[in-house]
Amino acid sequence: MAVPGLSAAAPTKLRWWSTQSSPEQLAAYRYQIETFEAAHPGVEVVFERTSDEGYAAQLAAAFAGGNVPNLVTHLPSFAVADYWNAGLILPFDDVISSIGAERFNEGANRVYEIDEGVHAAAALGNTAANMLWIRTDLMEKHGVDAIPTTWDELRDACSRMQGRGIYGAPLPYARNSMTTLVIIGFIHQAGGSVFSPDLEVTLDSDEAENALEFYASMREFCPAGATGYSWGEALSAFVSGATATGLYAGRVLINVTRQNPRIADHITCATYPTISADVTPWTFNDFPSVFIPADAADLDLTRAFAAWLFEPEGYIRQLHATPGHVLPVVSDVASDERYLSNEVIARYPTEIERLSAAAAAGQNLGWETTAHPSNPRAGAVVNSGVLAEMVQRVALNGEKPRDALKTTASRIERILKA
Amino acid sequence: MAGQRSFARKLMFNAFAWTIVLVIVFPLIWMILTSLKPQSELFMIPPGFFPEQVTFEHYWRLLTETPFLTYLRNSTVLATATTLIVIIIATLGAHSLTRFAYPGREFLARAVLFTYLLPSVVLILPLYFLMINVGLGNTLASLVIAYTTFALPYALWLLRSFMAGIPDDLEAAAMVDGASRMRAFVDVILPQALPGIISTALFTAILAWNEYLYALVLVNSDDVRPLTTGVMSMLVTSFNIEWSLLMAASVMMSVPLIFVFVFLQRYLTRGFGAGAVKG
């Protein structure tokens, strides 16, 4: 007896992993998948969700078991560097040239050029992760004239706006990737760095000490539960109106318009303050990436699908899922009328511009300043959580910043050796 | 007079007992109340006790806009399959351990207890490679197999102590009547062991229904993700914690259990008790 459907060859299955999967983003991905499947009969693309906290374990298991997805998107550039150096990633240059290298913003893919002349991945977007968000209505009410640009101004603004159930800021003091990212930002905003340009650990410095002291001094403006905050809590705290300032990327915009429209006209953003006017702002851009793991099957189709993600229509839908959060890295899209006509983007032109400018100038631990080379061990350092632990030691356990810096520096050195 | 006083005492005792019960279930009551509040009431300071406006939109959204039902199906399949496999193997094994004499029996009985000691985190990566090597990566079957690692020792332990409590003479009598050992097992031992089997099945199903760590690492696509990791990864993300949806999902994850539980609660204490008495 003939069974219909069995005669046709089984469809080729492509697995796509991403750490970003809000409902709006999923809808955009579905569109991209459906159009790709329509253009490539016999191919099935399966989206599989992972998370910022979970990808390390899941990818570790997948790599070790040889059961890798075809495509991984939105991982930070330092994770890419880590896997690239372990030989777990295929070069991405074919895909970049089929998308058109010239379409990318100037320098957008430099962070993935870990070995000279080869790209481990391409940028799927830009993100300004540590922007200062602030409530303009509360500023007005409490006589804060300008958006703070230095730490002292920030502390002053927070202490004025705090009260009546509203806290100053939702900074995280937990042992997680957000705390790690925030302290890295503070160290740079104090004029320091975690590694020197020749990739020696330079944590034991006055700048880092200042950063830790500042972080600890902000504790009094944060809700009690900030010791457990990660991205989700920090975002909700600002969006729900529980804190006067926030530290987050562009997703605040859509969440505020959706969840708390009452404050939608009273928010704005700027680069996070620095220790003094002499130190230029430093934005953490995790450089959401797209890469193909080594051992991935069906390479031709995989590459075609990777390039498909940059087709303007679908790419714009992806960007529109979280306007201002994942910012375009393809220059023709950034100026595309379809992209700019989005309701949220049209409503917050100043904020979008600030986010884009900050992200474009952004760095991260894998590439701390333009003077630094790519740091292959940054992913290991971030995932180890030692930097977040250092923050907790100082801010919660009252350890001396200098001691915490010394032990952490030696722990990082141990990680580098492993 | 005496009647009144004893009634007053009864009332006091009941008030005391029910206060304890209510304190214990308060988190569950709060979970249900939260799931019925619209999002605007969720972030009220201070929080209101009862919802000012009852809404079922969170349930609706879960069922229509998210893969909740797929997760539910996966969890059901997982719990059922794990329970069936584990119960069959464990009943046979427990029967063997309690009714037969052969070299190494005592060693095996102790080994069971030892396997019970193994933490899941230790087994997880070797198990993962095993699954990939036999072609079961990212499937429900891989989870069923993984779940037997903790469910089987436990089931065997419970059943062995329960079946040890069934008097030997029952089986002996059946065999005097000429029944074979397997026949005696099916006709005599099994019916006697039924309460123990039901209670063990319940415990096994609950373990499988609630497991988190294996599900987190071993499977990675929505088609095969169970409720525990599915709900977490779907609703607790870097960009939102959907408390209302989480509470609605929690309620729905518990509802099937309530049904099972109300019907089988009797067996639970009976089966467990008889077993535990024997040690």
Next chain:
Amino acid sequence: MESSTRPAPKDTGLSPGTRSSMLGLMLIAPTVLVFCAVIVYPLISAIYLSLFSIYTPTMEGDWAGLSNYKVLIQSGEFWRSFGNNLVWTVGTLTLQIVFGILVALVLHQNLWFRSLARSLVLFPYFLSTVVAVLVWRWLFNDLYGVLNHFLMWTRIIDMPIDWLGTMPNAMISMILVGAWKYFPFVVIAVLARLQTIPDELYEAATIDGAGPVARFRDITLPQLREVLVVIILLRTIWDFKEFDLIYLLTGGGPVISTQTLPLMVYKEAFALNQMGSASAVAVMMMLFMLVFMFFYLRKAED
């Protein structure tokens, strides 16, 4: 039933005793097989891996001998985690036992709507750890949590308490949630045992003039002894290796104040990508439990 249609036993030339033990071995065979495949093999590989220094994503590495163990024994973090593990296990287990016996005694009485009360009390045990943790995290929430607002309303505190992020609150909260989640197991077992204690024992004691306390001490407790020995053994093992609840509730924080050994295994394996030393922690953990079991069972048999 159909015992008359029994098949004649085949003459296999084996004595009945041997045949019977063959059958016994056959029945246990599936268990042994499953154990070997999914427990013994991973266990051996865990011990084997603990002798290497391995990068998790590639699972490649070099022979390290016993150096993983040497590093562990010298590391403060390992002993700290072990200490946390003890505090957590003893704390939550004690509460579970005390509270479990108390509630079982109450539920054993003639209560209005007794079976409803029983179902409700047993319910936390059947809840997913994920659900339990989520509900408690929502109760504990600093901004919108009902617990803080209730305490502020009753003026016990004026500012919200950080239940999960500072010490000793985090450990206490964790122990409480663990006790809430798992005490019904004790209730189930104790209740079952209580039902089998003959009423005559109590009647006789009452006639002898024993009060409720004396009756509990002289009759109930000794009768419960055996079942408690088993409960404590089972629950100690489960609590000692608990992962989900702690990982989801505090994640081991602040710093490593609530990090137990299973969490350390997970962190070494997946956050630090050190599969070798993760396995070493796991092996040590099993050794601790073995030692505990050895002494516990010896003591219990006395």
